[in-house]
Amino acid sequence: MQKLKPEIIFEDDAFVAVNKPSGLLSVPDREGTEISLKQLLQQQYGQIWTVHRLDKDTSGVIVFAKDEITHKFLSGLFEGREVEKYYTGLVHGVPSVESGSVDAAITEHPVKRGLMVTNKKGKPALTDFMLAESFGKFSLMRFRIHTGRTHQIRVHMKHIGHPIVCDPLYGNGEPVMLSSIKKKFNLSKKEEEEKPLFNRLALHAERLQFTDAKKQKNTIEAPLPKDMRALLQQLRKWKS
Template sequence: MSSFTHIVTSEQSKQRIDKLLADINPERSRSQIQSWIADGYVSVNDESVKANYKCQLGDRIEWHIPEVKPLEIEAEDIPLDIIYEDNDLLVVNKPRGMVVHPSAGHGSGTLVNALLYHCNDLSGINGVERPGIVHRLDKDTSGLLIVAKNDQAHVGLSEQLANREVDRKYIALVHGEIPHETGMVDAPIARDPKNRQRMAVVDNGKKAITHFRVLKRFPDYSYVECKLETGRTHQIRVHMRYIGYPLVGDPLYGPRKTLDLNGQALHAKEVGFIHPITGKYMQFSSDIPEFFTEALETIEKMY
């Protein structure tokens, strides 16, 4: 069993403990966090608490991760584009079309299957199906992902994500000519009450902030850079649709009439973070994938 300690900051005070731990462990569901608390795996200042406990500044939270069950996911010899690797983490350039972790209908061919073949030492915090996975990209979103090789690295990276200390920049092609150079979308996101397969801007959703900058304009399209301040599911796709500029090729949030790209034109181009073990700031960038440059060329030829 692995144990971790977190001291509550002023920004985190007054939060429910289950929400705080869910923010620190974004790949764990809130219900899973609540089960940890109910089963006695979480304590505050050496005392048991309930899931609705309101954290106070300086509280020492200790939580214990139960031993991970033996892994039954098959390791697969799938090529990986590894940008960086050391004893604690990897930075991988995920191709479009690859699912990050196994789920219903995707039991093989995932990034996790490939990672298990590449290395045996992945963090176990996220359980059997998601070893090493600190954050995710949608199946048809390409680009950079950080993978933790051990639990200490995983917790350190998760805390940076929760504290908005990880720099993540994406490039995207959107419908419509955005008239201003830069902008920010600050709109909460939650499951769409009208369509459970989608996310949406919802009044009582989780806080979500996206910054964007126009790189190039066309009469009916814009090429933009998006910077995430938070990391909600489908955040860029939802936010750009919300302000009237949905992503090109997006089958879930885009218009019916769009370029046939077999998925949204979205690429995680840059990631920067503090190495959770060495304390050194690291930044990585990836090349624009072929499908994206081809879509950009197609739009340029229209005018």
């Protein structure tokens, strides 16, 4: 078992909200070879119910129910699009408009398992986007998704020609190197080869807002992970 202690952002007697690190599965996959966040929470709470999930490489806010009644209620909110879901991500290039929406249905790739594509015959998918900061080669974006399709933001950003940074499925998957953003870059004498500044999907589930069964309004936020903050610091520093 991994020595990972889930970072609890909020909990009450009905549900628990966790800041999921990148690289950790939300729930067990078919192979069952890797530990998942759900299993780690089960070690802590005993039984726990899946309400929604995040991609393995996406970090940020995820909610699990502590009982069946809450599970049914929260699942209903997600299915009924009554949960506001906000993400932050870094994309390649600079979008031609500062804000907009991508309204493009998504379905599974006819041949490649695990890959999603935009297709009129797919399920409706709507993503709002806003440019937060531009760095020339890259842009920091804010997203709000109104539907919860698999890989939705990743597919939609590819669709408009600005894939998420370090996305192996919908982008080039290449790491961000300092040499690509710093004009006069030289390797230090100690290093034989350059180490990546950032080498994982640059997408973070930042905030969830919903009204729970007790009619309480919840705003649950997860700060940007350290590695994304460090990358942004470098991008700001070397922005020409």
